[in-house]
Amino acid sequence: MAERAPTNAEIVRALEAVVALMEIRGDEHYRVLAYTRAAESVANHSGSVAALDDPKSLPHVGGTTSQFIADLVEGRMPPVLDELMEEIPRSLVEVTRLPGVGPRTAGRLWKELGVTSVEEVAALDPEEIGKLKGFGKKSAEKIVAAAERYDATERRLLLDDATAIGEALLAFVRSHPSTDRADLAGSLRRGKETIGDLDLVAASTDPAALSDAFAGADFVREVVAHGPSKVSIKVDGPRRSPDDLVDVDLRIVRPEAYGTLLHHFTGSQAHNIVLRERAVKRGINISEYGLASEATGGEPEPVATEEELYERLGLSYIPPELREDAGELRAAENGTLPDLIETGDIRGDLHVHTNYSDGKGTIRSMAEAAIELGYEYLVFCDHSQSLRVANGLSPERLARKLREVREADEEYDEIRLFCGSEVDILKDGSLDYEDALLAELDFVVASVHTSFGVGEKAMTERIRRAMNNEHVRTIAHPTGRVLNRRDPYEVDVQALIAEARATNTALELNAYPDRLDLKAEHARAAVEAGVKLTIDTDAHDESALGFMRFGVAQARRAWVEKGNVINTLPLREFEAYLKAGK
Protein backbone atom coordinates (compact mmCIF):
# COMPACT_ATOMS: atom_id res chain seq x y z
CA MET A 1 0.00 0.00 0.00
CA ALA A 2 1.26 3.47 -0.85
CA GLU A 3 1.82 5.99 1.91
CA ARG A 4 -0.68 8.27 0.33
CA ALA A 5 -3.21 7.64 -2.42
CA PRO A 6 -2.29 9.39 -5.68
CA THR A 7 -4.36 12.42 -6.60
CA ASN A 8 -6.26 12.52 -9.86
CA ALA A 9 -3.64 14.91 -11.22
CA GLU A 10 -0.86 12.42 -10.43
CA ILE A 11 -2.74 9.61 -12.17
CA VAL A 12 -3.28 11.88 -15.17
CA ARG A 13 0.44 12.70 -15.30
CA ALA A 14 1.36 9.01 -15.32
CA LEU A 15 -1.13 8.23 -18.10
CA GLU A 16 0.09 11.21 -20.11
CA ALA A 17 3.67 10.04 -19.71
CA VAL A 18 2.63 6.73 -21.28
CA VAL A 19 0.97 8.62 -24.13
CA ALA A 20 4.01 10.79 -24.84
CA LEU A 21 6.47 7.91 -24.75
CA MET A 22 4.29 5.55 -26.80
CA GLU A 23 3.89 8.22 -29.46
CA ILE A 24 7.64 8.58 -29.74
CA ARG A 25 8.04 4.82 -29.89
CA GLY A 26 5.48 4.81 -32.69
CA ASP A 27 2.91 2.56 -31.03
CA GLU A 28 -0.33 1.91 -32.79
CA HIS A 29 -2.38 5.11 -32.88
CA TYR A 30 -5.50 3.70 -31.27
CA ARG A 31 -3.61 2.16 -28.41
CA VAL A 32 -2.17 5.60 -27.62
CA LEU A 33 -5.61 7.17 -28.05
CA ALA A 34 -7.00 4.78 -25.44
CA TYR A 35 -4.50 6.05 -22.84
CA THR A 36 -5.23 9.64 -23.89
CA ARG A 37 -8.93 9.15 -23.30
CA ALA A 38 -8.37 7.39 -20.01
CA ALA A 39 -6.30 10.38 -18.87
CA GLU A 40 -9.05 12.81 -19.88
CA SER A 41 -11.60 10.71 -18.09
CA VAL A 42 -9.62 10.79 -14.85
CA ALA A 43 -9.05 14.54 -15.20
CA ASN A 44 -12.78 15.13 -15.62
CA HIS A 45 -13.82 13.00 -12.66
CA SER A 46 -14.97 15.19 -9.80
CA GLY A 47 -14.21 12.74 -7.00
CA SER A 48 -11.02 10.94 -6.03
CA VAL A 49 -10.27 8.22 -8.60
CA ALA A 50 -8.01 6.44 -6.13
CA ALA A 51 -11.00 6.01 -3.83
CA LEU A 52 -13.15 4.30 -6.48
CA ASP A 53 -13.95 0.64 -5.96
CA ASP A 54 -13.36 -0.03 -9.63
CA PRO A 55 -11.82 2.54 -12.00
CA LYS A 56 -13.52 0.69 -14.87
CA SER A 57 -16.65 2.58 -13.94
CA LEU A 58 -15.03 5.61 -15.57
CA PRO A 59 -15.71 6.09 -19.27
CA HIS A 60 -12.83 5.04 -21.57
CA VAL A 61 -11.16 3.13 -18.75
CA GLY A 62 -11.09 -0.61 -19.48
CA GLY A 63 -9.24 -3.62 -18.16
CA THR A 64 -5.70 -2.50 -18.96
CA THR A 65 -5.95 1.12 -17.89
CA SER A 66 -7.88 0.27 -14.74
CA GLN A 67 -5.06 -2.12 -13.77
CA PHE A 68 -2.63 0.70 -14.53
CA ILE A 69 -4.53 2.95 -12.12
CA ALA A 70 -4.76 0.19 -9.52
CA ASP A 71 -0.97 -0.21 -9.66
CA LEU A 72 -0.50 3.49 -8.97
CA VAL A 73 -2.99 3.44 -6.12
CA GLU A 74 -1.17 0.54 -4.51
CA GLY A 75 2.18 2.23 -4.91
CA ARG A 76 3.52 0.05 -7.72
CA MET A 77 5.12 1.26 -10.91
CA PRO A 78 2.84 0.14 -13.75
CA PRO A 79 4.90 -2.27 -15.92
CA VAL A 80 4.07 -0.51 -19.18
CA LEU A 81 5.36 2.82 -17.87
CA ASP A 82 8.45 1.18 -16.39
CA GLU A 83 9.22 -0.43 -19.73
CA LEU A 84 8.73 2.80 -21.68
CA MET A 85 10.96 4.82 -19.34
CA GLU A 86 13.62 2.11 -19.61
CA GLU A 87 13.50 2.27 -23.40
CA ILE A 88 13.08 5.98 -24.21
CA PRO A 89 14.90 8.97 -22.76
CA ARG A 90 12.36 11.01 -20.81
CA SER A 91 13.82 14.29 -22.06
CA LEU A 92 12.63 13.45 -25.60
CA VAL A 93 9.11 14.33 -24.51
CA GLU A 94 10.18 17.94 -24.29
CA VAL A 95 11.49 17.78 -27.88
CA THR A 96 7.96 16.96 -29.05
CA ARG A 97 6.80 20.27 -27.56
CA LEU A 98 8.88 22.27 -30.04
CA PRO A 99 6.55 23.92 -32.55
CA GLY A 100 6.46 21.89 -35.73
CA VAL A 101 8.08 18.89 -34.07
CA GLY A 102 5.83 16.01 -33.18
CA PRO A 103 6.49 12.52 -31.85
CA ARG A 104 7.47 11.13 -35.27
CA THR A 105 10.12 13.76 -35.79
CA ALA A 106 11.41 13.54 -32.23
CA GLY A 107 11.63 9.77 -32.56
CA ARG A 108 13.63 10.02 -35.79
CA LEU A 109 16.00 12.66 -34.40
CA TRP A 110 16.68 10.29 -31.53
CA LYS A 111 17.02 7.06 -33.52
CA GLU A 112 18.89 8.50 -36.49
CA LEU A 113 20.96 11.28 -34.90
CA GLY A 114 21.16 10.16 -31.28
CA VAL A 115 19.55 13.35 -30.01
CA THR A 116 17.81 13.06 -26.64
CA SER A 117 16.99 16.61 -25.49
CA VAL A 118 16.03 20.10 -26.62
CA GLU A 119 19.55 21.32 -25.81
CA GLU A 120 21.02 18.72 -28.12
CA VAL A 121 18.63 19.71 -30.89
CA ALA A 122 19.68 23.33 -30.48
CA ALA A 123 23.33 22.27 -30.81
CA LEU A 124 22.70 20.43 -34.09
CA ASP A 125 23.92 21.68 -37.45
CA PRO A 126 20.79 22.03 -39.61
CA GLU A 127 22.65 20.27 -42.41
CA GLU A 128 22.70 17.08 -40.36
CA ILE A 129 18.93 17.10 -40.12
CA GLY A 130 18.67 18.02 -43.79
CA LYS A 131 20.43 14.79 -44.69
CA LEU A 132 17.58 12.74 -43.25
CA LYS A 133 15.04 11.47 -45.73
CA GLY A 134 12.01 13.73 -45.97
CA PHE A 135 13.67 16.74 -44.33
CA GLY A 136 14.65 19.78 -46.38
CA LYS A 137 16.73 22.81 -45.56
CA LYS A 138 13.72 24.83 -44.47
CA SER A 139 12.29 22.41 -41.94
CA ALA A 140 15.78 21.61 -40.60
CA GLU A 141 16.44 25.28 -39.90
CA LYS A 142 13.01 25.72 -38.33
CA ILE A 143 13.55 22.85 -35.93
CA VAL A 144 16.94 24.08 -34.74
CA ALA A 145 15.67 27.67 -34.41
CA ALA A 146 12.69 26.47 -32.35
CA ALA A 147 15.03 24.55 -30.05
CA GLU A 148 17.29 27.58 -29.63
CA ARG A 149 14.49 29.81 -28.41
CA TYR A 150 12.65 27.15 -26.46
CA ASP A 151 11.52 28.28 -23.04
CA ALA A 152 10.81 25.39 -20.71
CA THR A 153 8.70 27.40 -18.31
CA GLU A 154 5.22 26.84 -19.55
CA ARG A 155 3.22 29.99 -19.17
CA ARG A 156 -0.44 30.05 -19.98
CA LEU A 157 -2.57 33.14 -20.32
CA LEU A 158 -4.82 34.10 -17.44
CA LEU A 159 -8.44 34.69 -18.34
CA ASP A 160 -8.39 38.46 -17.98
CA ASP A 161 -5.34 38.83 -20.25
CA ALA A 162 -6.66 36.32 -22.76
CA THR A 163 -10.04 38.05 -22.84
CA ALA A 164 -8.49 41.48 -23.40
CA ILE A 165 -6.27 40.30 -26.26
CA GLY A 166 -9.01 38.16 -27.77
CA GLU A 167 -11.62 40.89 -27.73
CA ALA A 168 -9.29 43.34 -29.45
CA LEU A 169 -8.63 40.81 -32.24
CA LEU A 170 -12.32 40.03 -32.47
CA ALA A 171 -13.11 43.71 -32.95
CA PHE A 172 -10.70 43.79 -35.90
CA VAL A 173 -12.30 40.73 -37.51
CA ARG A 174 -15.80 42.08 -37.01
CA SER A 175 -14.85 45.41 -38.54
CA HIS A 176 -13.88 43.82 -41.87
CA PRO A 177 -16.48 44.59 -44.55
CA SER A 178 -16.82 40.95 -45.60
CA THR A 179 -17.48 39.69 -42.04
CA ASP A 180 -20.97 38.49 -41.36
CA ARG A 181 -20.41 37.07 -37.86
CA ALA A 182 -17.40 36.39 -35.70
CA ASP A 183 -16.73 35.02 -32.23
CA LEU A 184 -13.99 33.94 -29.87
CA ALA A 185 -13.95 30.16 -29.73
CA GLY A 186 -11.64 27.56 -28.24
CA SER A 187 -10.83 27.24 -24.57
CA LEU A 188 -11.54 30.92 -23.93
CA ARG A 189 -15.16 30.45 -24.97
CA ARG A 190 -15.34 27.36 -22.77
CA GLY A 191 -14.10 29.45 -19.84
CA LYS A 192 -11.10 27.25 -19.08
CA GLU A 193 -9.01 28.51 -16.20
CA THR A 194 -5.98 29.28 -18.34
CA ILE A 195 -5.62 29.70 -22.08
CA GLY A 196 -2.86 28.31 -24.30
CA ASP A 197 -3.72 30.01 -27.58
CA LEU A 198 -6.58 32.04 -28.94
CA ASP A 199 -9.09 30.76 -31.50
CA LEU A 200 -11.32 33.03 -33.53
CA VAL A 201 -13.94 32.01 -36.06
CA ALA A 202 -15.66 34.13 -38.66
CA ALA A 203 -18.37 33.85 -41.28
CA SER A 204 -17.40 35.90 -44.28
CA THR A 205 -18.77 36.54 -47.75
CA ASP A 206 -15.16 36.73 -48.95
CA PRO A 207 -13.00 34.42 -46.78
CA ALA A 208 -9.80 34.98 -48.75
CA ALA A 209 -10.04 38.76 -48.36
CA LEU A 210 -10.58 38.48 -44.61
CA SER A 211 -7.75 35.98 -44.34
CA ASP A 212 -5.37 38.35 -46.14
CA ALA A 213 -6.45 41.33 -44.04
CA PHE A 214 -5.91 39.43 -40.80
CA ALA A 215 -2.49 38.11 -41.83
CA GLY A 216 -1.46 41.63 -42.85
CA ALA A 217 -2.76 43.50 -39.81
CA ASP A 218 -0.36 45.65 -37.81
CA PHE A 219 -0.75 43.62 -34.61
CA VAL A 220 0.79 40.58 -36.34
CA ARG A 221 4.29 39.76 -35.07
CA GLU A 222 4.69 36.60 -37.13
CA VAL A 223 2.64 34.71 -39.71
CA VAL A 224 2.82 30.99 -38.99
CA ALA A 225 0.42 29.79 -41.67
CA HIS A 226 -1.76 31.60 -44.16
CA GLY A 227 -4.31 29.90 -46.40
CA PRO A 228 -7.67 30.90 -47.88
CA SER A 229 -9.70 29.68 -44.90
CA LYS A 230 -7.20 29.63 -42.04
CA VAL A 231 -4.60 32.03 -40.69
CA SER A 232 -2.21 31.33 -37.82
CA ILE A 233 -0.29 34.27 -36.39
CA LYS A 234 1.56 35.36 -33.29
CA VAL A 235 0.70 38.57 -31.44
CA ASP A 236 2.09 40.33 -28.39
CA GLY A 237 1.28 38.71 -25.06
CA PRO A 238 0.49 40.60 -21.85
CA ARG A 239 4.17 41.31 -21.19
CA ARG A 240 4.62 42.71 -24.71
CA SER A 241 8.12 41.37 -25.02
CA PRO A 242 9.61 39.42 -27.93
CA ASP A 243 9.68 36.23 -25.88
CA ASP A 244 6.05 36.63 -24.84
CA LEU A 245 4.05 35.95 -27.99
CA VAL A 246 0.59 34.43 -28.16
CA ASP A 247 -0.54 32.03 -30.90
CA VAL A 248 -3.77 32.97 -32.62
CA ASP A 249 -5.80 30.98 -35.15
CA LEU A 250 -8.55 32.41 -37.30
CA ARG A 251 -10.82 30.07 -39.26
CA ILE A 252 -13.23 31.38 -41.84
CA VAL A 253 -16.22 29.83 -43.63
CA ARG A 254 -19.20 31.07 -45.65
CA PRO A 255 -22.04 32.38 -43.43
CA GLU A 256 -24.36 29.40 -44.00
CA ALA A 257 -21.87 27.01 -42.34
CA TYR A 258 -21.13 29.18 -39.30
CA GLY A 259 -22.84 26.92 -36.73
CA THR A 260 -20.66 23.90 -37.41
CA LEU A 261 -17.54 26.07 -37.65
CA LEU A 262 -18.16 27.75 -34.29
CA HIS A 263 -18.88 24.38 -32.76
CA HIS A 264 -15.80 22.74 -34.25
CA PHE A 265 -13.43 25.42 -32.98
CA THR A 266 -15.03 25.74 -29.59
CA GLY A 267 -14.15 22.13 -28.86
CA SER A 268 -13.12 20.59 -26.69
CA GLN A 269 -11.53 18.12 -28.99
CA ALA A 270 -12.69 15.30 -26.70
CA HIS A 271 -16.27 16.57 -26.90
CA ASN A 272 -16.10 16.85 -30.68
CA ILE A 273 -14.78 13.33 -31.01
CA VAL A 274 -17.49 11.68 -28.92
CA LEU A 275 -20.16 13.78 -30.59
CA ARG A 276 -18.92 12.84 -34.05
CA GLU A 277 -18.60 9.17 -33.17
CA ARG A 278 -22.17 9.23 -31.97
CA ALA A 279 -23.25 10.89 -35.23
CA VAL A 280 -21.34 8.38 -37.38
CA LYS A 281 -23.34 5.58 -35.76
CA ARG A 282 -26.43 7.35 -37.04
CA GLY A 283 -24.99 7.73 -40.53
CA ILE A 284 -24.04 11.39 -40.17
CA ASN A 285 -20.59 12.88 -40.64
CA ILE A 286 -19.90 16.19 -38.91
CA SER A 287 -17.24 18.63 -40.05
CA GLU A 288 -16.82 22.38 -39.76
CA TYR A 289 -18.63 22.62 -43.11
CA GLY A 290 -21.83 20.94 -42.05
CA LEU A 291 -23.54 17.57 -41.73
CA ALA A 292 -23.04 14.96 -44.43
CA SER A 293 -25.08 11.80 -44.87
CA GLU A 294 -26.36 9.51 -47.57
CA ALA A 295 -29.36 11.78 -47.87
CA THR A 296 -27.10 14.71 -48.79
CA GLY A 297 -25.11 12.58 -51.24
CA GLY A 298 -22.13 12.67 -48.90
CA GLU A 299 -21.77 16.42 -49.29
CA PRO A 300 -21.82 18.53 -46.11
CA GLU A 301 -25.06 20.37 -45.67
CA PRO A 302 -24.35 23.66 -43.90
CA VAL A 303 -25.73 24.39 -40.43
CA ALA A 304 -25.94 28.05 -39.47
CA THR A 305 -26.22 27.83 -35.67
CA GLU A 306 -25.00 25.57 -32.88
CA GLU A 307 -28.54 25.27 -31.57
CA GLU A 308 -29.61 23.74 -34.89
CA LEU A 309 -26.60 21.42 -34.89
CA TYR A 310 -27.49 19.88 -31.53
CA GLU A 311 -31.14 19.73 -32.47
CA ARG A 312 -30.37 17.84 -35.68
CA LEU A 313 -28.46 15.32 -33.57
CA GLY A 314 -31.39 14.82 -31.19
CA LEU A 315 -29.67 16.60 -28.31
CA SER A 316 -30.54 19.58 -26.19
CA TYR A 317 -28.16 22.52 -26.53
CA ILE A 318 -24.92 21.97 -24.63
CA PRO A 319 -23.34 25.21 -23.34
CA PRO A 320 -19.64 25.59 -24.27
CA GLU A 321 -18.45 25.29 -20.66
CA LEU A 322 -19.80 21.74 -20.46
CA ARG A 323 -18.19 20.46 -23.65
CA GLU A 324 -15.48 18.28 -22.13
CA ASP A 325 -16.73 14.73 -22.62
CA ALA A 326 -17.53 14.71 -18.91
CA GLY A 327 -21.04 13.32 -19.07
CA GLU A 328 -22.67 16.17 -20.99
CA LEU A 329 -23.74 14.04 -23.96
CA ARG A 330 -25.67 11.59 -21.85
CA ALA A 331 -27.28 14.46 -19.97
CA ALA A 332 -28.20 16.14 -23.25
CA GLU A 333 -29.78 12.91 -24.48
CA ASN A 334 -31.78 12.50 -21.29
CA GLY A 335 -32.71 16.15 -20.96
CA THR A 336 -30.92 16.36 -17.62
CA LEU A 337 -28.39 19.11 -18.39
CA PRO A 338 -28.04 21.59 -15.53
CA ASP A 339 -29.59 25.03 -15.77
CA LEU A 340 -26.25 26.78 -15.41
CA ILE A 341 -25.70 29.86 -13.30
CA GLU A 342 -25.21 33.12 -15.20
CA THR A 343 -23.35 36.29 -14.28
CA GLY A 344 -26.70 38.09 -14.09
CA ASP A 345 -27.78 35.75 -11.27
CA ILE A 346 -25.17 37.22 -8.92
CA ARG A 347 -26.75 39.66 -6.44
CA GLY A 348 -23.70 40.65 -4.45
CA ASP A 349 -20.02 40.12 -3.77
CA LEU A 350 -19.13 38.65 -0.39
CA HIS A 351 -15.37 39.11 -0.34
CA VAL A 352 -13.85 42.46 -1.31
CA HIS A 353 -11.03 44.48 0.21
CA THR A 354 -10.62 48.19 0.88
CA ASN A 355 -7.76 50.51 1.74
CA TYR A 356 -8.27 49.58 5.38
CA SER A 357 -6.04 46.59 4.58
CA ASP A 358 -4.36 46.03 1.20
CA GLY A 359 -7.08 47.23 -1.17
CA LYS A 360 -6.91 50.39 -3.25
CA GLY A 361 -10.57 51.43 -3.09
CA THR A 362 -12.45 53.03 -0.23
CA ILE A 363 -15.65 51.72 1.30
CA ARG A 364 -17.61 54.25 -0.72
CA SER A 365 -15.77 53.85 -4.03
CA MET A 366 -16.19 50.09 -3.86
CA ALA A 367 -19.86 50.49 -2.95
CA GLU A 368 -20.44 52.76 -5.91
CA ALA A 369 -18.71 50.35 -8.28
CA ALA A 370 -20.96 47.58 -6.92
CA ILE A 371 -24.02 49.74 -7.50
CA GLU A 372 -22.89 50.17 -11.11
CA LEU A 373 -22.94 46.38 -11.43
CA GLY A 374 -26.51 46.32 -10.12
CA TYR A 375 -25.64 44.46 -6.92
CA GLU A 376 -28.05 44.43 -4.00
CA TYR A 377 -25.37 43.92 -1.36
CA LEU A 378 -21.65 44.01 -0.80
CA VAL A 379 -19.56 42.55 2.03
CA PHE A 380 -16.23 44.11 2.98
CA CYS A 381 -13.78 41.47 4.13
CA ASP A 382 -10.40 42.98 4.88
CA HIS A 383 -7.49 41.00 6.28
CA SER A 384 -7.12 40.20 9.97
CA GLN A 385 -4.47 41.40 12.41
CA SER A 386 -1.65 38.89 12.04
CA LEU A 387 -1.39 39.34 8.28
CA ARG A 388 0.98 42.29 8.59
CA VAL A 389 2.14 42.21 4.95
CA ALA A 390 -1.42 42.98 3.91
CA ASN A 391 -1.95 45.64 6.58
CA GLY A 392 -4.32 43.40 8.53
CA LEU A 393 -6.75 45.14 10.89
CA SER A 394 -6.22 45.25 14.64
CA PRO A 395 -9.43 44.86 16.67
CA GLU A 396 -9.43 48.63 17.16
CA ARG A 397 -9.15 49.39 13.45
CA LEU A 398 -11.75 46.75 12.70
CA ALA A 399 -14.12 48.48 15.14
CA ARG A 400 -13.51 51.78 13.37
CA LYS A 401 -14.13 50.18 9.99
CA LEU A 402 -17.34 48.61 11.25
CA ARG A 403 -18.60 52.06 12.23
CA GLU A 404 -17.69 53.49 8.84
CA VAL A 405 -19.44 50.69 6.99
CA ARG A 406 -22.56 51.30 9.05
CA GLU A 407 -22.42 55.01 8.23
CA ALA A 408 -21.87 54.40 4.53
CA ASP A 409 -24.71 51.89 4.52
CA GLU A 410 -27.04 54.67 5.67
CA GLU A 411 -25.97 56.83 2.73
CA TYR A 412 -26.84 54.43 -0.09
CA ASP A 413 -30.39 53.39 -0.84
CA GLU A 414 -29.36 51.25 -3.79
CA ILE A 415 -27.23 48.74 -1.91
CA ARG A 416 -26.81 47.11 1.50
CA LEU A 417 -23.29 47.22 2.84
CA PHE A 418 -22.08 44.61 5.29
CA CYS A 419 -18.93 44.46 7.34
CA GLY A 420 -17.09 41.16 7.45
CA SER A 421 -13.53 39.95 7.68
CA GLU A 422 -11.22 37.64 5.81
CA VAL A 423 -9.85 36.16 8.97
CA ASP A 424 -6.65 34.17 8.90
CA ILE A 425 -6.69 30.53 9.86
CA LEU A 426 -3.62 30.29 12.05
CA LYS A 427 -1.21 27.38 12.00
CA ASP A 428 -3.12 25.44 14.65
CA GLY A 429 -6.51 26.04 13.06
CA SER A 430 -7.55 28.75 15.48
CA LEU A 431 -8.74 32.07 14.07
CA ASP A 432 -6.99 35.42 14.09
CA TYR A 433 -9.74 37.19 16.10
CA GLU A 434 -11.55 36.24 19.28
CA ASP A 435 -15.01 34.72 18.86
CA ALA A 436 -16.60 37.71 20.61
CA LEU A 437 -15.23 40.01 17.94
CA LEU A 438 -16.24 37.70 15.07
CA ALA A 439 -19.75 37.67 16.52
CA GLU A 440 -20.04 41.40 15.91
CA LEU A 441 -19.38 41.01 12.19
CA ASP A 442 -22.02 40.37 9.56
CA PHE A 443 -20.10 37.72 7.66
CA VAL A 444 -16.82 35.88 8.15
CA VAL A 445 -14.59 34.45 5.43
CA ALA A 446 -11.71 32.32 6.72
CA SER A 447 -8.58 31.48 4.80
CA VAL A 448 -4.96 30.34 4.97
CA HIS A 449 -2.20 32.80 4.08
CA THR A 450 0.75 31.47 6.07
CA SER A 451 2.52 28.20 6.91
CA PHE A 452 1.60 26.54 3.63
CA GLY A 453 4.04 23.70 4.11
CA VAL A 454 2.57 21.93 7.13
CA GLY A 455 1.62 18.84 5.10
CA GLU A 456 -1.69 17.44 3.96
CA LYS A 457 -2.86 15.98 7.23
CA ALA A 458 -2.13 19.07 9.33
CA MET A 459 -3.50 21.45 6.70
CA THR A 460 -6.73 19.49 6.36
CA GLU A 461 -7.19 19.40 10.14
CA ARG A 462 -6.38 23.08 10.38
CA ILE A 463 -9.09 24.11 7.92
CA ARG A 464 -11.60 21.63 9.31
CA ARG A 465 -11.13 23.19 12.70
CA ALA A 466 -11.87 26.64 11.26
CA MET A 467 -15.04 25.29 9.64
CA ASN A 468 -16.24 24.23 13.05
CA ASN A 469 -16.24 27.83 14.23
CA GLU A 470 -19.86 28.95 14.26
CA HIS A 471 -19.03 32.35 12.74
CA VAL A 472 -17.12 31.11 9.70
CA ARG A 473 -19.50 31.11 6.71
CA THR A 474 -17.14 30.28 3.88
CA ILE A 475 -13.55 29.21 3.30
CA ALA A 476 -11.85 31.55 0.84
CA HIS A 477 -9.58 30.18 -1.92
CA PRO A 478 -9.58 26.73 -0.26
CA THR A 479 -6.44 25.31 -1.89
CA GLY A 480 -4.26 28.43 -1.99
CA ARG A 481 -2.95 28.04 -5.51
CA VAL A 482 -1.81 30.99 -7.61
CA LEU A 483 -1.79 30.15 -11.30
CA ASN A 484 1.62 30.35 -13.00
CA ARG A 485 3.21 31.10 -9.61
CA ARG A 486 2.35 28.74 -6.78
CA ASP A 487 0.97 25.23 -6.55
CA PRO A 488 -1.90 24.55 -4.16
CA TYR A 489 -0.83 23.60 -0.66
CA GLU A 490 -1.30 19.96 0.19
CA VAL A 491 -4.82 19.46 1.47
CA ASP A 492 -7.46 16.75 1.23
CA VAL A 493 -10.19 18.57 -0.64
CA GLN A 494 -12.61 15.63 -0.40
CA ALA A 495 -12.30 15.80 3.40
CA LEU A 496 -12.89 19.56 3.30
CA ILE A 497 -16.03 19.02 1.24
CA ALA A 498 -17.32 16.48 3.74
CA GLU A 499 -16.60 18.81 6.65
CA ALA A 500 -18.19 21.75 4.85
CA ARG A 501 -21.33 19.71 4.48
CA ALA A 502 -21.27 18.59 8.12
CA THR A 503 -20.75 22.11 9.46
CA ASN A 504 -22.94 23.95 6.94
CA THR A 505 -19.94 25.99 5.80
CA ALA A 506 -19.76 27.22 2.22
CA LEU A 507 -16.68 26.96 0.02
CA GLU A 508 -15.53 29.89 -2.03
CA LEU A 509 -14.95 29.84 -5.74
CA ASN A 510 -12.54 32.77 -5.87
CA ALA A 511 -13.00 34.59 -9.18
CA TYR A 512 -9.62 36.29 -9.26
CA PRO A 513 -8.08 35.20 -12.59
CA ASP A 514 -4.88 33.92 -11.03
CA ARG A 515 -6.70 31.95 -8.33
CA LEU A 516 -9.96 30.45 -9.64
CA ASP A 517 -9.91 28.35 -6.50
CA LEU A 518 -11.83 25.96 -6.04
CA LYS A 519 -11.02 24.51 -9.41
CA ALA A 520 -13.91 23.19 -11.47
CA GLU A 521 -13.59 19.48 -10.63
CA HIS A 522 -13.59 20.28 -6.91
CA ALA A 523 -16.45 22.76 -7.20
CA ARG A 524 -18.46 20.12 -9.01
CA ALA A 525 -17.73 17.58 -6.30
CA ALA A 526 -18.76 20.13 -3.67
CA VAL A 527 -22.17 20.86 -5.19
CA GLU A 528 -22.72 17.15 -5.84
CA ALA A 529 -22.17 16.67 -2.11
CA GLY A 530 -24.75 19.35 -1.34
CA VAL A 531 -22.25 22.00 -0.25
CA LYS A 532 -23.05 25.63 -1.07
CA LEU A 533 -20.56 27.83 -2.85
CA THR A 534 -19.84 31.52 -2.69
CA ILE A 535 -18.45 33.11 -5.86
CA ASP A 536 -16.41 36.15 -4.86
CA THR A 537 -13.97 38.38 -6.64
CA ASP A 538 -11.62 39.09 -3.72
CA ALA A 539 -11.40 42.50 -5.44
CA HIS A 540 -8.66 44.83 -4.25
CA ASP A 541 -9.87 47.69 -6.44
CA GLU A 542 -13.07 48.80 -8.17
CA SER A 543 -12.31 47.31 -11.59
CA ALA A 544 -11.60 43.88 -10.10
CA LEU A 545 -15.27 43.57 -9.16
CA GLY A 546 -15.64 42.77 -12.86
CA PHE A 547 -13.73 39.49 -12.38
CA MET A 548 -17.04 37.95 -11.34
CA ARG A 549 -17.59 36.74 -14.92
CA PHE A 550 -14.49 34.54 -14.68
CA GLY A 551 -15.68 32.96 -11.45
CA VAL A 552 -19.09 32.33 -12.95
CA ALA A 553 -17.49 30.79 -16.05
CA GLN A 554 -15.59 28.41 -13.82
CA ALA A 555 -18.76 27.61 -11.87
CA ARG A 556 -20.49 26.82 -15.16
CA ARG A 557 -17.71 24.39 -16.00
CA ALA A 558 -18.47 22.79 -12.63
CA TRP A 559 -22.14 22.26 -13.59
CA VAL A 560 -23.19 24.79 -10.94
CA GLU A 561 -26.75 26.09 -10.86
CA LYS A 562 -27.99 29.33 -9.35
CA GLY A 563 -29.38 27.51 -6.34
CA ASN A 564 -25.95 26.19 -5.36
CA VAL A 565 -24.54 29.67 -4.77
CA ILE A 566 -25.17 31.81 -1.68
CA ASN A 567 -24.67 35.17 -3.36
CA THR A 568 -27.44 34.61 -5.87
CA LEU A 569 -29.90 35.06 -2.99
CA PRO A 570 -32.00 38.21 -3.19
CA LEU A 571 -31.19 40.66 -0.39
CA ARG A 572 -34.09 39.62 1.85
CA GLU A 573 -33.10 35.98 1.66
CA PHE A 574 -29.44 36.80 2.12
CA GLU A 575 -30.30 38.72 5.28
CA ALA A 576 -32.36 35.79 6.51
CA TYR A 577 -29.40 33.49 5.83
CA LEU A 578 -27.13 35.79 7.86
CA LYS A 579 -29.60 35.94 10.69
CA ALA A 580 -30.24 32.22 10.82
CA GLY A 581 -26.62 31.38 11.62
CA LYS A 582 -24.98 28.10 10.71
Add this chain to the structure above:
DNA sequence: GCCGTTTTCGGCCCGACTGTTTTCAGTCG
Protein backbone atom coordinates in the same frame (compact mmCIF):
# COMPACT_ATOMS: atom_id res chain seq x y z
C1' DG B 1 -6.81 -0.28 -25.79
C1' DC B 2 -11.90 0.58 -25.64
C1' DC B 3 -16.49 -0.20 -27.05
C1' DG B 4 -21.57 -1.98 -28.58
C1' DT B 5 -29.82 1.02 -30.57
C1' DT B 6 -26.17 -2.92 -36.92
C1' DT B 7 -21.12 -5.35 -33.78
C1' DT B 8 -17.61 -9.40 -28.33
C1' DC B 9 -14.65 -8.10 -33.67
C1' DG B 10 -13.65 -4.45 -36.42
C1' DG B 11 -14.09 -0.32 -36.21
C1' DC B 12 -12.17 4.15 -33.96
C1' DC B 13 -13.72 12.63 -36.10
C1' DC B 14 -12.29 15.53 -39.56
C1' DG B 15 -9.90 18.94 -42.22
C1' DA B 16 -6.17 22.97 -43.23
C1' DC B 17 -1.59 24.01 -44.04
C1' DT B 18 3.44 23.14 -44.76
C1' DG B 19 7.31 21.15 -46.76
C1' DT B 20 8.97 18.11 -49.69
C1' DT B 21 6.58 16.03 -52.43
C1' DT B 22 4.49 14.36 -57.85
C1' DT B 23 0.49 11.84 -53.98
C1' DC B 24 1.63 12.41 -49.00
C1' DA B 25 3.20 12.41 -44.06
C1' DG B 26 3.42 15.15 -40.15
C1' DT B 27 1.60 18.57 -37.23
C1' DC B 28 -2.00 21.06 -35.33
C1' DG B 29 -6.44 21.98 -33.52
